[in-house]
Amino acid sequence: MGDILLAPPLTDETVERLKAGDRVFISGDIYTARDTAHKRLVELLVRGEPLPFPLNGQIIYYTGPTPAPPGKPIGSCGPTTSSRMDAYTPRLLQEGLKLTIGKGARSPEVITALKQYCAVYCAAIGGAGALIAKCVKKAEVIAYGDLGPEAVMRLTVDRMPVIVINDVYGNDLYRQVIAAAAP
């Protein structure tokens, strides 16, 4: 099987082709957001105010990088635990967010919302922040600079590897591997 390459903005047709267990490489611009940034984004949506970046067809990566050392675009930048964003994710998917990247399992509400809004959840390699940093060509804070490591950044990535955990068909790779191991 050849490599699956993705470049945002993503369409429903592209997302529908992805299956739990697929290895995917992402190139292009993606956005970082963690706990507090998610809280602020959803508060803006509730108040009907514009967001600092477009969500339609886009990718959010749950990470809070280490500061960029001299001569590098970014520091270490592996994924953080996704479940902390579960409370906010369905609302963002409703706005057209197509793919989220983190680590660890999602809530039943998020898995249902992925099906409803045609989106997928992928995992990056947890604790491999130095390796993932090599895929980041450019990083720029675009919102919430006051949050320090939790600021929203636009990352330009080249062949960033991720694995599809939850697809639009309700499959869950984490559940599949546990079920396969059950005696």
Added chain:
Amino acid sequence: MKTIDCSVITEQVARLCIEANIHLGDDVCAALKYARDRETSVQGREMLRLLLDNAAVAREESLPLCQDTGFAVVFVELGNEVWITGGSLIEAINRGVRQGYTEGYLRCSICDPLTRKNTGDNTPAVVHIELVPGDTLKITVAPKGGGSENMSRIAMLNPSQGRQGIEDFVVASVREAGANPCPPVIVGVGIGGTFEEAALLAKKALLRPVGTANSDPELACMEHELFAAINRLGIGPQGLGGDTTCLAVHILKHPCHIASLPVAVNINCHAHRHKEIIL
């Protein structure tokens, strides 16, 4: 009596913070290689290979292994014949953490629990001081990531639940954690003591080098059983399936009340970081 100046402590703590975050210990590297060579899942083997690559890239490029450079947890063994000059030990440690995290381009991840406002320099550290005989000062810096720390569990078991109850609780804690704490993990277990002592033992248990045996034969036997039971869960590296859910199980125990059986589980990720110095 030996005299140690606070400036020396600050300088060493700063260095240990940086080193711990960039250089994965030889014990963990060896355990990852051992697991990679025996892992039967293709995906699992690939993940273990990538984690070893990550450790190599971190070392070559002086980048932190993980973006979560952790809470600075500092264990101190202070000899009763040591006299600390030039200020307070805790302040000296916090200055070292501040210096290490800012000069080392490490992420500052500590915030007020309610306002969530970042303290900006990764202080205050959590410091555990033990008074010991002698004229040396041992400092261990163990940066602890939030993802694995969040998967910690404690239970005040009924003594009738016994050894089986302890083992069931430990395995259930790792099962529930799933992919969240970045498996393969190192599982620290504290048995006995009081509520807070069990938790501290679980964290302290993590400091033992991976691949070394427990000096208590009964605990060594429990560690073997738990290691096998956890790796039968099939969670595997990164939760993507395989035989390597944990690299090691480390247990410490302490006598407890006749009415109690406290058990604490503190999980650490594969970026199992700790560096120490004896002054």
